[in-house]
Amino acid sequence: xxxxxxxxxxxxxxxxxxxxxxxxxxxxxxxxxxxxxxxxxxxxxxxxxxxxxxxxxxxxxxxxxxxxxxxxxxxxxxxxxxxxxxxxxxxxxxxxxxxxxxxxxxxxxxxxxxxxxxxxxxxxxxxxxxxxxxxxxxxxxxxxxxxxxxxxxxxxxxxxxxxxxxxxxxxxxxxxxxxxxxxxxxxxxxxxxxxxxxxxxxxxxxxxxxxxxxxxxxxxxxxxxxxxxxxxxxxxxxxxx
Numbered sequence: 001x002x003x004x005x006x007x008x009x010x011x012x013x014x015x016x017x018x019x020x021x022x023x024x025x026x027x028x029x030x031x032x033x034x035x036x037x038x039x040x041x042x043x044x045x046x047x048x049x050x051x052x053x054x055x056x057x058x059x060x061x062x063x064x065x066x067x068x069x070x071x072x073x074x075x076x077x078x079x080x081x082x083x084x085x086x087x088x089x090x091x092x093x094x095x096x097x098x099x100x101x102x103x104x105x106x107x108x109x110x111x112x113x114x115x116x117x118x119x120x121x122x123x124x125x126x127x128x129x130x131x132x133x134x135x136x137x138x139x140x141x142x143x144x145x146x147x148x149x150x151x152x153x154x155x156x157x158x159x160x161x162x163x164x165x166x167x168x169x170x171x172x173x174x175x176x177x178x179x180x181x182x183x184x185x186x187x188x189x190x191x192x193x194x195x196x197x198x199x200x201x202x203x204x205x206x207x208x209x210x211x212x213x214x215x216x217x218x219x220x221x222x223x224x225x226x227x228x229x230x231x232x233x234x235x236x237x238x239x240x241x
Contacts, residue, residue, distance in 0.1 A: 022212035039178075057127060058094060084087070100124055125182075
């Protein structure tokens with residue numbers, strides 16, 4: 001019992017830190033893109049921002065995968081199996097994240113930097129679009145797991161997390177589409193392709209920042225029902241007596 005509890009707590013801490021680091025990656029991408037837009041080593045900073053964003057996508061995918069692992073208990077296994085199939089955007093996050101890192105490194109080596117960064121923006125946009133419902137599916141999985149466990153949620157934190165999950169899905173879809181269009185325009189050489197690619201990175205960074213905040217809200221327990229917390233603490237109280 002103590003081993004299971006320790007493992008659960010370790011997974012929860014890993015997921016929480018993953019959501020926070022993901023948000024930090026979004027902030028770093030925004031800052032680098034803004035500095036590059038001022039003309040200070042624009043392509044170099046754009047390459048670094050591309051790598052940072054690729055890492056942020058990998059962390060986001062790892063965070064959600066960790067949350068699904070937490071729900072792999074017998075009580076929530078069926079709910080997880082039902083929802084994880086519809087959350088197949090996780091594979092897109094991992095693949096696009098790795099591709100973005102590779103393209104960013106090549107751009108830093110000054111190998112068709114502008115073109116590769118524009119292609120990375122297109123890939124990032126497609127990845128966000130394909131995985132736009134991942135956070136929402138994760139929320140539904142957690143809700144289904146709680147219901148199967150006989151727990152009824154009614155906390156204000158859960159309502160807040162629900163709104164964040166739904167909002168992040170819509171915003172991620174729009175941002176992914178916008179970034180894809182900006183990347184395509186940059187590849188075709190439409191007016192100031194470098195600026196278009198940097199604006200695309202700026203939009204992507206802002207989106208991941210908001211999505212990372214939504215993930216952190218869930219994994220830090222804002223959506224956990226009060227009854228869940230009481231149930232989890234009951235064995236400890238019994239043991240203490």
